[in-house]
Amino acid sequence: MRHIxxxxxxxxAATAIVQLAREPELPYEFIFCDVEMELPETYDWITxxxxxLGITIKRVGKSxxxxxxxxxxxxxxxxxxxxxxGKIFPIRDFIGxxxxxxxxxxxxxxxxxxxxxxxxxxxxxxxxxxxxGIQNVYQILEHRGIVPxxxxxxRLYDAVTDGIGKxxxxxxxxMKPWTKAMLFAWRSRSNCFNCFYQRxxxxxxxxxxxxxxxxxxxxxxxxxxTGDRRPCHVQxxxxxxxxxxxxxxxxxxxxANRVAAVRKxxxxxxxxxxxxxxxxxxxxxSCGLYCGK
Numbered sequence: 001m002r003h004i005x006x007x008x009x010x011x012x013a014a015t016a017i018v019q020l021a022r023e024p025e026l027p028y029e030f031i032f033c034d035v036e037m038e039l040p041e042t043y044d045w046i047t048x049x050x051x052x053l054g055i056t057i058k059r060v061g062k063s064x065x066x067x068x069x070x071x072x073x074x075x076x077x078x079x080x081x082x083x084x085x086g087k088i089f090p091i092r093d094f095i096g097x098x099x100x101x102x103x104x105x106x107x108x109x110x111x112x113x114x115x116x117x118x119x120x121x122x123x124x125x126x127x128x129x130x131x132x133g134i135q136n137v138y139q140i141l142e143h144r145g146i147v148p149x150x151x152x153x154x155r156l157y158d159a160v161t162d163g164i165g166k167x168x169x170x171x172x173x174x175m176k177p178w179t180k181a182m183l184f185a186w187r188s189r190s191n192c193f194n195c196f197y198q199r200x201x202x203x204x205x206x207x208x209x210x211x212x213x214x215x216x217x218x219x220x221x222x223x224x225x226t227g228d229r230r231p232c233h234v235q236x237x238x239x240x241x242x243x244x245x246x247x248x249x250x251x252x253x254x255x256a257n258r259v260a261a262v263r264k265x266x267x268x269x270x271x272x273x274x275x276x277x278x279x280x281x282x283x284x285x286s287c288g289l290y291c292g293k
Contacts, residue, residue, distance in 0.1 A: 001099050001100065001101060002027075002029060002095065002098050002099070002100040002101070003026045003027060003028045003029065003100070003101050003103070004028075004029050004031065004091075004094075004095060004100050004101070004102045004103070004121075005019065005028050005029065005030050005031070005102075005103045006030075006031050006032070006033065006091065006102070006104070006105075007030055007031070007032055007046070007049060007057055008032065008033060008105075008190075008191070008291060008292055008293050009105070009148055009189070009190055009191075009291075009292040009293045010105075010137055010138070010141060010147070010148050011105030011106065011107055011127065011137055011293050012104075012105035012293055013049055013105075013141060013146060013148070014105065014127065014132070014136075014137040014140045014141055015103055015104070015105040015126050015127055016028075016030065016049075016053065016055075016103075017053070017140055017141075017144060018126045018127065018130070018132070018140070019103050019126050020053070022126065028055075029058065030055050030056065030057040030058065031057065031058045031059075031060045031091065031094065032046050032057045032058070032059055032060070032061075033060055033061040033086070033087035033090065033091065033291075034059040034060070034061040035061050035062065035063060035064035035067075035082070035086040035087065035192060036061070036063045036064065036065065037063075037064045037065065037192040037193055037194060038190075038191065038192060038193070039149075039187070039190060039192075039193050039210070039213075040210070041149035041151065041190070042148075042149065042190045042191075042292075044149070045146070045148055045149055045190070048146055049146050052144060052145060052146050053144070053146070058094075060090050060091055060094045061086055061087055061090050062085060062086050062089075062090050063086075064082055064086050064192060064194075065220065067081065067082060067085045067086055068082075068220060068224055069224075070085075071085075072224060073224055073225075073236065074196070074220070074221065074224050074225045074236050074237070074238065075196060076196050076236070076240075077196060077197070082192070083291060087291065092117070092118060092121075095120070095121060097120055098120065099120050099122075100120065100121050100122070101121075101122045101123075101124055102117070102121050102122070102123050102124070103124050103125075103126055104123050104124070104125055105127065105293050106125050106127060106128060107127045107128070107132060107133050107134060107136075107137060108127055108128045108130075108131045108132055108133050109133035109134055134178075135176075138176075138177070138178045142177070147178075148190055149190060150181035150182075150185055151181075151185040151186050151187035151190075151205070151209075152181060152184055152185060152186075153184055153185060153186035153205060155208070155255075156184050156186065156255075156258065156259065156262065157184045159255075159259045160184070160259055160262045160263055160266070164263065164266065167270060168266050168267075168270060171266055171269050171270060172266065183262060183265065184262070185205075186201070186202060186204075186205025186206070186208070186209060187202055187205055187206070188202065189291070189292040190292040191291040191292035192291070193206055193210065193213045193214075193216075193217065194213075194216075194217035194220065194238060195291075196238050196239075198238075198239075200239065200242070200247065200254045200257075201254055201255065201257070201258035203238075203239065203244070203247055203254075204247070204251045204254050204255050204258075207247075207248065207251060214244070217238060217244060218244040218245065221236075221237055221238055221243060221244050224236075225237050225238075225243075226243050
């Protein structure tokens with residue numbers, strides 16, 4: 001029996017820590033599904049996890065850029081071939097026909113099963129089994145010093161806190177670290193830099209923090225969505241109806257909208273209302289079990 005433990009984000013990393021503590025004698029195989037389009041911060045974090053936990057994480061996956069070329073189109077919410085060909089199929093090839101247990105990072109406070117794999121692979125959910133939710137996950141990772149990158153956006157923080165008043169600043173200061181990190185992040189998930197699930201402000205954050213990756217996503221969009229090589233007469237872009245060159249021209253207004261949205265969240269907190277739409281980690285959409293999970 002093989003014991004497979006995919007690591008891609010906070011929940012799967014906490015699962016690895018929990019499982020190593022529960023059954024340290026098992027011969028675990030740790031894997032990271034690398035489609036060669038992850039953020040630099042993610043690659044650095046994976047290396048940090050290896051060093052801190054004293055494990056080796058095998059890179060399994062297929063180049064997303066190659067997959068896009070093979071499909072001759074951009075992935076999207078309606079055409080999510082990126083996860084299937086880049087992550088799910090490579091993992092299944094890695095396991096093959098061997099009997100295996102796969103330990104998946106689904107929390108006790110999530111309403112999902114997330115498993116439709118082959119019959120030779122048995123899924124297990126350690127976080128569910130012992131009732132661990134989002135706060136427990138962050139506490140575990142903080143204790144071991146391997147909290148995933150927060151993508152803190154200093155310019156956003158400065159713009160939001162400029163002149164908002166003492167009481168609002170006190171609310172920010174009293175936030176849990178992970179809540180504050182997500183509220184002022186330029187990125188809500190640590191998967192591919194060109195992920196179509198990104199909000200517009202996240203693309204602006206990518207443009208500001210990694211302009212070379214933004215340009216790379218822009219070129220891929222042109223080649224397979226809006227340029228002469230697009231597969232049909234219909235134009236496609238990472239953001240429906242907003243090609244990245246156009247987003248460049250609107251970056252300032254998109255950033256201003258994000259500042260206003262974060263200020264509104266803080267205002268709602270001042271008024272004592274529950275507001276979880278933007279920054280609650282449980283509302284973040286993920287491509288699946290192997291993408292920033």
